[in-house]
Amino acid sequence: MRVALFATCVNDAVLPRAAIATVRLLERLGMEVDFPEQQSCCGQPQYNTGYRRQTEPLVRRMARAFDGYAYVVTPSGSCVAMVRDNYPRIGAKARTEGRGEEPAVAAASLTPRVLELTEFLVDVLGVTDVGAYFPHTVTYHPSCHGLRVLGLGTRPLALLRAVEGLELVELPGAEECCGFGGTFAVKNPDVSTAMGADKIAHARSTGAEVLCGADNSCLVHLDGMLRRQNRGRGDAPLRTVHLAEILASTEADPWSVA
Amino acid sequence: MSGRTYLGMPAFPVAAKASTKDERLRANLRHATRTIRDKRARAVGELDDWALLREAGKRIKDHTLRHLDTYLLQLEERVTAAGGTVHWAADAAEANRIVASLVHATGETEVVKVKSMATQEIGLNEALAAEAINAYETDLAELIVQLGDDLPSHILVPAIHRNRGEIRDIFRAQMGRWGRPAPQGLTDRPADLAEAARLHLREKFLRAKVAVSGANFMIAETGTLVVVESEGNGRMCLTLPETLISVVGIEKVLPTWQDLEVFLQLLPRSSTAERMNPYTTMWTGTTTGDGPRDFHLVLLDNGRTDTLADEIGRQVLRCIRCSACLNVCPVYERAGGHAYGSPYPGPIGAVLTPQLRGTTSEVDASLPFASSLCGACYEVCPVAIDIPEVLVHLREQVAAQPGHGAERAAMKAAAWLFDHPAALAAAERAASATRAALPRTLPLGPAKAWTDSRDLPELPAAPFRAWWKQHRTTRQEPAE
Amino acid sequence: MSSRDAVLARIRAALADAPEPEPVVRDYRTAHVRGANVPAKHVPDEYAAVVDLLAENLADYRAHVHRCAEAALPALLARLLAEHGSRSVAVPPGLPQGWLAEAGGVRQHPDEPPLTARELDGFDSVVTTCRLAVAETGTLVLDAGPGQGRRALTLVPDHHICVVHTPDQVVASLPQSLARLDPTRPLTWISGPSATSDIELDRVEGVHGPRTLDVVLLE
Numbered sequence: 001m002r003v004a005l006f007a008t009c010v011n012d013a014v015l016p017r018a019a020i021a022t023v024r025l026l027e028r029l030g031m032e033v034d035f036p037e038q039q040s041c042c043g044q045p046q047y048n049t050g051y052r053r054q055t056e057p058l059v060r061r062m063a064r065a066f067d068g069y070a071y072v073v074t075p076s077g078s079c080v081a082m083v084r085d086n087y088p089r090i091g092a093k094a095r096t097e098g099r100g101e102e103p104a105v106a107a108a109s110l111t112p113r114v115l116e117l118t119e120f121l122v123d124v125l126g127v128t129d130v131g132a133y134f135p136h137t138v139t140y141h142p143s144c145h146g147l148r149v150l151g152l153g154t155r156p157l158a159l160l161r162a163v164e165g166l167e168l169v170e171l172p173g174a175e176e177c178c179g180f181g182g183t184f185a186v187k188n189p190d191v192s193t194a195m196g197a198d199k200i201a202h203a204r205s206t207g208a209e210v211l212c213g214a215d216n217s218c219l220v221h222l223d224g225m226l227r228r229q230n231r232g233r234g235d236a237p238l239r240t241v242h243l244a245e246i247l248a249s250t251e252a253d254p255w256s257v258a
Numbered sequence: 259m260s261g262r263t264y265l266g267m268p269a270f271p272v273a274a275k276a277s278t279k280d281e282r283l284r285a286n287l288r289h290a291t292r293t294i295r296d297k298r299a300r301a302v303g304e305l306d307d308w309a310l311l312r313e314a315g316k317r318i319k320d321h322t323l324r325h326l327d328t329y330l331l332q333l334e335e336r337v338t339a340a341g342g343t344v345h346w347a348a349d350a351a352e353a354n355r356i357v358a359s360l361v362h363a364t365g366e367t368e369v370v371k372v373k374s375m376a377t378q379e380i381g382l383n384e385a386l387a388a389e390a391i392n393a394y395e396t397d398l399a400e401l402i403v404q405l406g407d408d409l410p411s412h413i414l415v416p417a418i419h420r421n422r423g424e425i426r427d428i429f430r431a432q433m434g435r436w437g438r439p440a441p442q443g444l445t446d447r448p449a450d451l452a453e454a455a456r457l458h459l460r461e462k463f464l465r466a467k468v469a470v471s472g473a474n475f476m477i478a479e480t481g482t483l484v485v486v487e488s489e490g491n492g493r494m495c496l497t498l499p500e501t502l503i504s505v506v507g508i509e510k511v512l513p514t515w516q517d518l519e520v521f522l523q524l525l526p527r528s529s530t531a532e533r534m535n536p537y538t539t540m541w542t543g544t545t546t547g548d549g550p551r552d553f554h555l556v557l558l559d560n561g562r563t564d565t566l567a568d569e570i571g572r573q574v575l576r577c578i579r580c581s582a583c584l585n586v587c588p589v590y591e592r593a594g595g596h597a598y599g600s601p602y603p604g605p606i607g608a609v610l611t612p613q614l615r616g617t618t619s620e621v622d623a624s625l626p627f628a629s630s631l632c633g634a635c636y637e638v639c640p641v642a643i644d645i646p647e648v649l650v651h652l653r654e655q656v657a658a659q660p661g662h663g664a665e666r667a668a669m670k671a672a673a674w675l676f677d678h679p680a681a682l683a684a685a686e687r688a689a690s691a692t693r694a695a696l697p698r699t700l701p702l703g704p705a706k707a708w709t710d711s712r713d714l715p716e717l718p719a720a721p722f723r724a725w726w727k728q729h730r731t732t733r734q735e736p737a738e
Numbered sequence: 739m740s741s742r743d744a745v746l747a748r749i750r751a752a753l754a755d756a757p758e759p760e761p762v763v764r765d766y767r768t769a770h771v772r773g774a775n776v777p778a779k780h781v782p783d784e785y786a787a788v789v790d791l792l793a794e795n796l797a798d799y800r801a802h803v804h805r806c807a808e809a810a811l812p813a814l815l816a817r818l819l820a821e822h823g824s825r826s827v828a829v830p831p832g833l834p835q836g837w838l839a840e841a842g843g844v845r846q847h848p849d850e851p852p853l854t855a856r857e858l859d860g861f862d863s864v865v866t867t868c869r870l871a872v873a874e875t876g877t878l879v880l881d882a883g884p885g886q887g888r889r890a891l892t893l894v895p896d897h898h899i900c901v902v903h904t905p906d907q908v909v910a911s912l913p914q915s916l917a918r919l920d921p922t923r924p925l926t927w928i929s930g931p932s933a934t935s936d937i938e939l940d941r942v943e944g945v946h947g948p949r950t951l952d953v954v955l956l957e
Contacts, residue, residue, distance in 0.1 A: 547852065
């Protein structure tokens with residue numbers, strides 16, 4: 001099966017490990033993975049900050065870049081939520097505001113084919129045991145867009161439970177937002193940080209070594225706070241790891257810090 | 259009494275900077291909102307048709323709003339036929355004038371009040387005070403706010419920012435100034451505090467000749483008004499005085515009596531997390547020998563028709579003021595209600611206030627951004643208001659205003675870069691190449707806001723694209 | 739232009755291009771409890787679950803629930819008044835003769851002519867019937883009919899005893915209750931004694947309304 005990877009701009013530029021892990025995982029599962037290089041950003045930062053019209057070229061670009069692929073897979077719930085929830089809105093508004101049909105047509109063609117990684121694994125491939133090995137204690141933060149917009153439900157947990165060597169511990173207050181929220185993190189830094197601090201305190205309370213998420217935008221925020229907090233701490237550092245990295249890890253080719 | 263208003267409130271992030279560091283406030287809000295969150299989930303869980311009730315509630319409201327003129331006229335006709343008098347107020351000032359003149363006509367100089375968001379919104383108490391009329395709040399939380407010369411911070415529980423010890427102190431210090439003092443040796447037991455309020459207000463109920471209320475629902479078909487409450491202060495105000503003046507937003511109308519079967523299931527479970535609130539009063543005009551002789555209904559616009567004109571924003575008019583969205587909101591829990599600079603705090607306030615008041619003031623322009631868009635509010639809303647959708651829509655309006663030039667330019671530059679992959683790839687390579695030069699904290703703007711509390715991510719040695727080029731040439735093609 | 743006309747004009751302008759929203763669908767349940775749709779008169783045994791649920795929900799919100807046969811009612815009412823320490827009871831017009839026959843030591847005063855609010859405040863208790871009761875929410879509805887009196891009567895005294903005829907006056911659910919009520923009458927819905935959640939969002943019974951609510955389910 002041929003699938004296109006939508007790496008997302010954050011993973012491409014800042015956190016390539018999650019995208020690399022997604023490629024390795026999908027190839028291990030027998031997929032033929034493509035990375036259409038014309039892809040860039042879904043437009044979520046612009047859209048959620050109030051610059052919807054600036055996203056129209058990105059909607060068209062995304063549709064062109066992934067034209068012809070039955071499945072477009074991405075290790076980021078919030079980017080899928082942007083495409084699934086907001087691309088149709090962007091298209092409809094472009095139409096009513098007199099800027100033509102193209103964004104709407106682009107949105108309609110792309111939207112149904114874009115899947116979040118755990119959706120693709122569980123729903124399309126029908127697997128929860130992907131043959132991964134990750135001998136660490138892990139707690140899972142279900143990011144809001146994956147949880148509430150996509151309704152990922154138990155898919156990520158089912159995948160984690162099937163990982164050999166992994167001990168999964170429940171995160172208290174798991175469903176509460178981590179405080180990232182895109183430009184919210186810089187427009188309301190005090191509230192954002194207060195939310196992040198509580199999320200981290202909950203994660204630390206589990207005793208886990210790894211705070212896992214399926215959305216690197218949230219993990220950038222939490223990891224930034226963690227590294228600030230960890231500096232000078234004597235206890236074992238908690239770190240963030242993307243779900244794709246855990247699922248890509250095997251006994252033969254285990255995940256490592258570097 | 260309460261002279262404090264929301265005028266000149268700072269922008270949300272400025273107010274929140276202080277409130278997030280107020281440990282007592284944070285503890286009070288954490289305790290209260292978490293208590294009610296779990297209870298709401300249980301109360302809602304009892305009804306296996308909740309999703310259907312929610313959808314029905316949403317559709318009834320949408321239908322009503324689509325034909326609002328028709329239903330308001332029907333309501334006016336039925337209320338009038340049942341012995342009431344209907345007044346129309348285009349804005350807050352007009353509503354306040356109408357109420358003041360109705361009170362003056364009775365010759366009275368004091369009124370007792372049922373908790374009402376509409377009268378908070380229009381600043382009725384302050385307007386009446388300017389006309390030498392004392393308005394006494396009788397809801398326990400409103401009483402706490404009024405006695406403490408404070409501002410409400412929650413729709414359902416305006417004194418949610420106060421804990422029992424603070425309430426005891428306010429009662430001890432202030433009750434005597436306005437009537438019967440707090441009992442000697444008042445403790446901070448909630449039952450004792452409730453008893454103190456009972457004794458303090460009983461005198462006012464028994465002598466009151468005029469009451470002011472809002473309403474939760476108005477039924478066009480029958481002319482019936484509905485007030486949902488817990489303490490009995492509502493019943494006191496709605497039943498004992500000779501004159502009752504109800505100030506109600508025009509969006510509170512429902513077409514039919516039967517519609518209550520949906521909303522009386524949705525509201526209490528979402529609001530106080532009860533199967534049913536202790537008291538609900540329903541009245542249609544006036545009834546000889548039972549309740550007020552004179553009933554006045556003041557229908558309030560005050561920005562609602564502007565909201566109605568907004569294709570996306572109008573869904574906010576479905577709101578039944580249950581405050582479930584406040585109770586689940588992580589931003590509200592940490593910033594507190596006062597940071598929203600309006601009687602309507604929390605997620606619903608962040609979408610309602612900027613629509614009712616516009617986005618010209620600093621605080622109003624900041625409200626649509628006072629959310630991480632986590633969607634918990636939408637999930638619990640009993641009438642399915644897509645608050646995140648409206649927030650983003652309002653952000654667009656604010657972003658189009660003057661003063662957002664730099665942000666617009668930055669967003670545009672980013673969008674341009676994302677639409678030009680060659681340039682993007684070059685920028686990524688440049689960022690990776692110079693990554694060692696980045697300091698840990700940055701001095702200005704968004705970068706400072708980020709790095710004050712968080713490290714920047716460590717940029718990779720190479721972007722994903724670079725890895726991919728390498729990988730593509732070296733990988734073994736997977737077996738078919 | 740009057741404000742009435744101005745507001746109406748603004749509404750019409752606001753809705754000029756608004757599409758007709760999706761039609762209202764009432765596919766929610768008319769009741770949730772087992773036995774709810776069985777006519778009470780025909781199959782009383784089936785309906786017992788509904789009455790039991792009423793009792794359970796009333797008690798859950800701190801009403802004191804009693805069950806008795808009509809013949810035992812005067813003794814029960816006398817006992818409830820005595821246990822509350824009541825020396826006076828306000829009596830609504832139309833309360834069945836004889837109900838208070840055994841409450842000899844309690845001053846009984848009819849609300850005709852109507853007592854003033856201050857006079858009412860001097861009464862310890864009030865005894866009434868109701869229009870109906872809603873099982874799923876534990877709610878009593880009074881509509882000022884015979885034996886119920888005007889609204890103030892059940893509000894000012896600190897102790898309310900309400901007698902419900904079962905199963906005839908018991909409906910299962912809110913939808914069933916509204917269909918049987920007359921909106922032109924003043925209605926009071928009571929679910930437990932007066933309460934508040936205003937202190938730390940924790941429920942406390944007893945503020946302005948009657949702090950003690952006795953409900954008698956008459957069999």
